[in-house]
Amino acid sequence: MTVEEVKRLREQGYTFAAIGKYYGISRQAVWEFCKKNKVKVVPRFKRFCQTCAKPFITTVHNKVFCCRECAMKKPKTFKMCFECNKLMITRKENQIYCSAKCRRRNEQKWYRWVKKERAKDER
Numbered sequence: 001m002t003v004e005e006v007k008r009l010r011e012q013g014y015t016f017a018a019i020g021k022y023y024g025i026s027r028q029a030v031w032e033f034c035k036k037n038k039v040k041v042v043p044r045f046k047r048f049c050q051t052c053a054k055p056f057i058t059t060v061h062n063k064v065f066c067c068r069e070c071a072m073k074k075p076k077t078f079k080m081c082f083e084c085n086k087l088m089i090t091r092k093e094n095q096i097y098c099s100a101k102c103r104r105r106n107e108q109k110w111y112r113w114v115k116k117e118r119a120k121d122e123r
């Protein structure tokens with residue numbers, strides 16, 4: 001267990017507890033070792049941006065975007081079109097059709113179905 005090793009582990013995002021486990025010592029012992037040897041490293045985490053999928057390194061464990069521009073953009077999600085079952089990429093949560101054509105087609109289907117059901121009632 002050297003200062004360099006501990007420093008490297010801390011840089012990779014290991015917690016005191018994780019380093020302790022690695023060396024078979026307590027979390028407290030690691031913390032004291034770091035304090036004594038002035039190992040002051042902010043842990044860094046390797047992440048993939050949820051918007052552009054670029055890898056990035058952050059010191060914030062719950063950061064999911066590489067930059068502010070990406071954070072402003074809503075992440076795209078894959079969805080299936082309600083009408084044609086084609087896979088589509090969208091940022092809109094309420095989008096269920098891949099195109100206006102599919103929406104119209106589905107609405108017409110629905111309209112026809114309602115008409116048919118009504119016709120049944122009238123019989």
Ligand SMILES: [Zn+2]
Pocket residue numbers: 049050051052053054065066067070
């Ligand atoms: Zn990004």
Ligand SMILES: [Zn+2]
Pocket residue numbers: 081082083084085086097098099102
């Ligand atoms: Zn569609």
